[in-house]
Amino acid sequence: MSEHTITTNDMADPAARTALVATLDATPGASKPDPILVVDHIVRQFGGMTAVDVGHLEVQRGIITALIGPNGAGKTTFFNLITGFDKPTSAKQGAHWSFDGRKLDKTSASSVAQAGMVRTFQLTKALSRMTVIENMMLGAQNQAGENLFKSMFHGVWRAQEREIEAKADELLARFKLLEKKHDYAGSLSGGQRKLLEMARALMSDPKMIMLDEPMAGVNPALTQSLLGHIQTLRDEGMTVLFVEHDMHVVRHISDWVAVMAEGRLVAEGAADTVMSNPAVIDAYLGAHHDTDLGDDALLTDEALEEIEAEVAAEEAERQAEEEAEGLR
């Protein structure tokens, strides 16, 4: 058995998780007792549009954290930023993030993965003209045979290659892909590709796995088994951060939820309570979602002024916040 399946986690016990989650502060950017990922002041602008502007976020080790938010909230951009696939606009201007105590401010995507934070993609990136097993074996780290000079000598990497293949077989069996081992990845269905990508990410024994919409385009039956896999990962001691749109999924498996809207972190909380947070409801439905637009009373000048004042107050608050951040 590979290493990560032996190490069990205190967080495998649901009661321990509930107890832990109960002690966490449910405010956006709250500090956690044992954060594996700490993100500070990450801003990404595309032209004039600010896609991501996260002041502070900590991800607790050993639990499943969901990152949710309406379309265009900047979740995937945020993922790209912290995994090194994109550079924050605020780089060198106070953008910091560290993973497991290691600073990642200026590192490339490959060294982020080597540090133990492996991601999957929203649009799966199965290497379609390679077989499933080749896909898997690419995921293993520190392969002697990937060195140009050692690669020519079969004896140098044969033993390691066998180990890697055994590990890949084990993971494929777990993800029910073993019978597809020698098929080309391009011949798999969309859901199977998601599974393959997740299994491939696990080949590197990550400390934290980041799943970008793992359930998108997967049929309900497969969703169930994918959810089971994700929970097993947590029970084995891995930290999971995932982006998801399906609220049932989020409620079902996540221990903690962070909510993004318009690039900002607007709320955090336990999965069952965060949905009733007014900030979350505002983000998804709009601040005036329960106002009847057909109501003529709204057309009066006072009502209009009231709304304008509200907007101005919101703006002022935002500005004050930014200034405060700037001073820090």
Place this chain on the structure above:
Amino acid sequence: MDTIQGILNGMMRETLSPQTAAVAIAVIGLNIHLGFTGLLNFGQAGFMLLGAYGMAISVWHGLPFAVGILFGLGAALIFALVLGVPTLKLRGDYLAIVTISAAEILRYVGRSSLLSDFTGAAQGIPGSQYRTPFTSLSFFGNGSFTLWPFNYLDVAGGAAWVRILGWIVLVALIVGLVYVLRGKAGLAGGAKVGAAVVLGVLAVLLVFFLFPVPNQSTGVNGWWVRFVAWTIVAICTFLVFLLVRSPWGRLLRGVREDEDAIRSLGKNVFSIKMQALIIGGLFGAIGGMIYVLPSSTQPDSMGRSLTFFCYTALLIGGAATIFGPVLGALIFFGCRIGIKYTASAYIPDSVMNAQQTEQFSYIVVGVALMLIVIFRPQGILGNKRELRFDV
């Protein structure tokens, strides 16, 4: 009958020539770029030219032959670094643009009359200036011989029935070889390889029996340079076999499929692409050295068209295969000269003169390339399954 024999003899001489071997080596390098890593290198002729210049200029100026080879390889290595550093982080098209222009820049610099003392400008460096240390290595002795000394002329005086029988047997051997290699003969593992080797060796022996090639033993363009060239082709092919079956080769194919996926698995994509560019470029440089050994180092002989001949040979043989580049080069040069000789033998001069048959042969090659890309995009040896999922 004698006309046909003459055409086939010509094809045989052409496929065996050191130029074909040189291009085969360059195509082996190009295969690492395009076939395995997906790098669009349109400047393989530039790598060849650098290898040739490195060797020719050093030897011409009195340096030892081995140092010349090292200079040629070093020049190609630096060229790969210069091309790769700015472009390999960008999308693939940029490498294509930069390589084709860099190869042209090299050619024009080589032609410049300011450098006559080094490159010999447009006239180039005559082979006699740098060939001697190579030919003096020869252990083939002087004189000349024909391969094989015992050939069809010795059986019944080379009668027509001997030749026709030989050709039929040759075709049968090749058909049998294809049959075995495609796994239709019901053989597997060692038996399959054994049968293929036996059939292949028999076919080669028979080819030399039917189309004997006379040449000088050493000389300017004799058996010695052919022997060295084809030995290097074999070594390069074996080297590529070792490289691509390893985890390193798997990494190359991963980069070809999706760079970002490989990056997300913690691999340094830039370094892998750079390694591939350098290795392929070094093969190109070796090819260039062999290319100029029997002739002269002329910048114009290694221009864009040579790069595209390399591409044609690669696509004919099959990209991302081990033997594809060699087979492609053999077929490309053999068939081109076959077309040329056939046209000049059977089309009257009033319709097409000797110069036009040369051009006609290139036209036919171009059309053949288009047909191959349309109807058999994986080439002769390529794996259709590997090409089917082109998402």
